[in-house]
Amino acid sequence: MLDIKALFKLCYGVCIVSSKKDAKFNGCIVSTVFQLTPEPPTVAVSVNTDCLTHECISESGFFTVSILSQAAAKSFIGWWGFRSGRDVDKFAKVKYKIGQTGIPIILDNTVAFLETEVDRAIELGSHTLFIARILACGTLDDYTEPMTYSYYRDIKHGRTPKTAATYVKEKSQSRLEKEAEL
Amino acid sequence: MLDIKALFKLCYGVCIVSSKKDAKFNGCIVSTVFQLTPEPPTVAVSVNTDCLTHECISESGFFTVSILSQAAAKSFIGWWGFRSGRDVDKFAKVKYKIGQTGIPIILDNTVAFLETEVDRAIELGSHTLFIARILACGTLDDYTEPMTYSYYRDIKHGRTPKTAATYVKEKSQSRLEKEAEL
Numbered sequence: 001m002l003d004i005k006a007l008f009k010l011c012y013g014v015c016i017v018s019s020k021k022d023a024k025f026n027g028c029i030v031s032t033v034f035q036l037t038p039e040p041p042t043v044a045v046s047v048n049t050d051c052l053t054h055e056c057i058s059e060s061g062f063f064t065v066s067i068l069s070q071a072a073a074k075s076f077i078g079w080w081g082f083r084s085g086r087d088v089d090k091f092a093k094v095k096y097k098i099g100q101t102g103i104p105i106i107l108d109n110t111v112a113f114l115e116t117e118v119d120r121a122i123e124l125g126s127h128t129l130f131i132a133r134i135l136a137c138g139t140l141d142d143y144t145e146p147m148t149y150s151y152y153r154d155i156k157h158g159r160t161p162k163t164a165a166t167y168v169k170e171k172s173q174s175r176l177e178k179e180a181e182l
Numbered sequence: 183m184l185d186i187k188a189l190f191k192l193c194y195g196v197c198i199v200s201s202k203k204d205a206k207f208n209g210c211i212v213s214t215v216f217q218l219t220p221e222p223p224t225v226a227v228s229v230n231t232d233c234l235t236h237e238c239i240s241e242s243g244f245f246t247v248s249i250l251s252q253a254a255a256k257s258f259i260g261w262w263g264f265r266s267g268r269d270v271d272k273f274a275k276v277k278y279k280i281g282q283t284g285i286p287i288i289l290d291n292t293v294a295f296l297e298t299e300v301d302r303a304i305e306l307g308s309h310t311l312f313i314a315r316i317l318a319c320g321t322l323d324d325y326t327e328p329m330t331y332s333y334y335r336d337i338k339h340g341r342t343p344k345t346a347a348t349y350v351k352e353k354s355q356s357r358l359e360k361e362a363e364l
Contacts, residue, residue, distance in 0.1 A: 006295065007217055012195075120304075122313070
C-alpha cells in the first residue's frame, strides 16, 4: 500500500535555489536540499527539468542555496514557487548580493546561504539530481528559525507547486490550488 | 569562506534506515532521507560506507525507512546511531514488523515508514547515495511530531555520529562526545 501521506512525515527545509543563464538570474523554491558528505562538504538538490532554474544550473554549472526564514510570507514563497522566470524577472524586487561564483544570494527572509559548483548531474526522468561541492557558505540571520516544509504547509497553509519533488496530488491540494492567492 | 555552521540551517528529519544481510537485520540513524521525484515516488539516502547497514543495503538491494517521533529518547537514538551492528543485535530489544520486502519496520518511537527497492547506487567517497523506489509506505502515528535534526540537536542536546553526512567537527561537538551518556 502506498499511503503517500507518510511522505509528509519526512522533514525538509524550504530554500531558494538560484543560478544564471547568460546574464539573467533565476531561482525557484525547493524543499530538497540536503548534505551528502561532510568532507568535502557536498550537497544535492532535485530540480524539475521543466524549470528555468534547471536550464540555468545545467548551463552555468553553479547554483546558490538561500535558506528561507520562518518569517517569510506566503506571498514571498509564492513569488519564487508559482511564477516562472520565463514570464517575470524574479530578482527585480528582492534584495540580494552577488556571490563569488557570480550567482546571487538572496538577503530577504533568509537565514543562511551556500555557494556551490555542480559535480555531477543524475537524470531521474522528471527531475535532475545535482550533486555539488560547497565553495562557500555562511549565516545571514542567527535569530530566526529556518522555514520547514511542514511549517509552511501546516502553519502557513502553503501549497506545493506541481514541479516539486514533494508534490502530492489530492483533492484538498487541488482545492487549495484554486483558492490560494499568491 | 566556509562557515560550516550555515549547514545547521538545513532542516532534516531523523530516521532509522534498516536492511538485512543473510538472515541478520541491521539499521542505523540517518538524517538524509529525502524525496527525489513524486511520480514514480523515489527517495534517496546517503549512508557511510563504513556502516554495516551500508553492507546490508548493497547486498540485499532493499531498505526500509522508519521515521522517528519527537518522543524518541536520546538513549533510543544513541542505540541506533552510536553502536555498530557488528557488536550488538540492534533489533534484540525493539518492537518491529517485517515488511513486504522482508526488511523490518521499527514500531517503537516512529511516526511513519517507507519500504524501498534500490534503483541506483552513486559512489561519493565516504558515503554512497542510494536512490530507491518506494514500494509501500504508511503512517504509524498521526499525533506525534516527527523528530527533526534541529530538535534532536537543540532540544535533546543530541550529538552526531562521525559517520553521519551532517557531521561537523568542532570543539563543542568533541566536548559533547565526551560528556554524552548514551
